[in-house]
Amino acid sequence: MKKFIAVMLTGIMTLSLAACSSAGSAPAADGGSAAGGDVIRIGVFEPSTGDSASGGKKEILGMQYANSETPTVEAGGKTYKVELVYADNGSSADKAPSAASELVGKDVSLVLGSYGSGVSMAGGPKFEEAGLAAIGVTCTNPNVTAGNDYYFRICFLDNFQADVLANFAIEKFSAKKAYCLGENGNEYDQGLVAFFTQVFEAAGGEVISDSFPTNNSDFTSYLNKAKSEGADVIFTPVSIAYAKQIMEQAASLDIGIPFLGSDTLDDNMVLEATKDTNLQLFVSTFYQEGGSETFDKGIKDYINNNSDALTANGGNDTISAVTAMGYDAYYVALEAIKAAGSGDKAQIKGAIPSVKWDGVSGSIAFDEVGDAVRDTAYIKTADTATGTWAFEKVQTGSGK
Secondary structure (H helix, E strand, O other): OHHHHHHHHHHHHHHHHHHHHHOOOOOOOOOOOOOOOOEEEEEEEOOOOOOHHHHHHHHHHHHHHHHOOEEEEEEEEOEEEEEEEEEEEOOOOOOOHHHHHHHOOOOOOOOOOOOOHHHHHHHHHHHHOOOEEEEEOOOOOOHOOOOOOEEEOOOHHHHHHHHHHHHHHHHHHHOEEEEEEEEEEOOHHHHHHHHHHHHHHHHHOEEEEEEEOOOOOOHHHHHHHHHHOOEEEEOOOOHHHHHHHHHHHHHHHHHOOOOOOOOHOOOOHHHHHHOOOOOOOEEEEEEOOOOOOOHHHHHHHHHOOOHHHHOOOOOOOOOOOHHHHHHHHHHHHHHHHHHHHHOOOOHHHHHHHHOOOOOEEEEOOEEEOOOOOOOOOOEEEEEEEOEEEEEEEEEEOOOO
């Protein structure tokens, strides 16, 4: 009898295991595909912790919405389910290489990200070593793609962005003197300050620059210096966390000088810091609500009907430009997969340079370096009465 029961139990276990292996199509916890399914994995290389977490989460949100809208892709005569596989780079150049290696180990076909140029530059060599293409979404420093044939991007570059802002300062405020403030050692901040200085001084202006140490929380002396030096504008291309503190402290000090910010300041947390103040904040960015009625309605519905998405977006449905860019990046990735005809990473890398896509943020194509061909930026301003962004103008680097 004991032998009979043992045989029966063995048979039941065998049938159970067989059923488990064949039933269901959910991905494994590590991003692997269920047996029998055709799956292509797209790596998401973004910060969900650290100083840039707010921006990273909003960028991811655009990818997730696009994936919910189009969860499959046709390539080489087959239909593939598209899975997003995540790795948190922690907003840190020290953590970025291990996050990049994590994605390499999860057998992704290509990578999207990151929010933050420093982490993109730090993780880039890992993707290159693995022969894995990465498509930057809003990493604007020119060095992201320089010397790395495997890194592409869909955003404008910092030299263009600084040119736009310098010309805007001269046109909008007749600025003759600018005060620039960035984090010491931060390649994104310092690169933008250097480009802005070059353009502003070439136009006959004067620039005063300062750098604050990492983890600084008191910006009083810097802000007071800008005021005492008679600056017409303050240009501070810093992270979201620093920008929030700078705005709050500037309001309490009644600085009274217009602020210019780069794309990182286009964030709900920074916007909230300006509400009910007399601050003037203008930022350059990739997208403004109203650019695509269909996208705006869809992403707002997605955010308001998904508690996790609402939290990731800062608790409201204001559309961040980086969300629109994450959305566009996902569709660029799908176009590359279609052109490659499979999920093979080498073929996808080879297909990316010829991809063209009319996205919600504008037309996307790549130059010989792998950078996006972009010639305009949105300028928007913080409406301090309503706590929303207001469209100012679309401007090119030439100031038109």
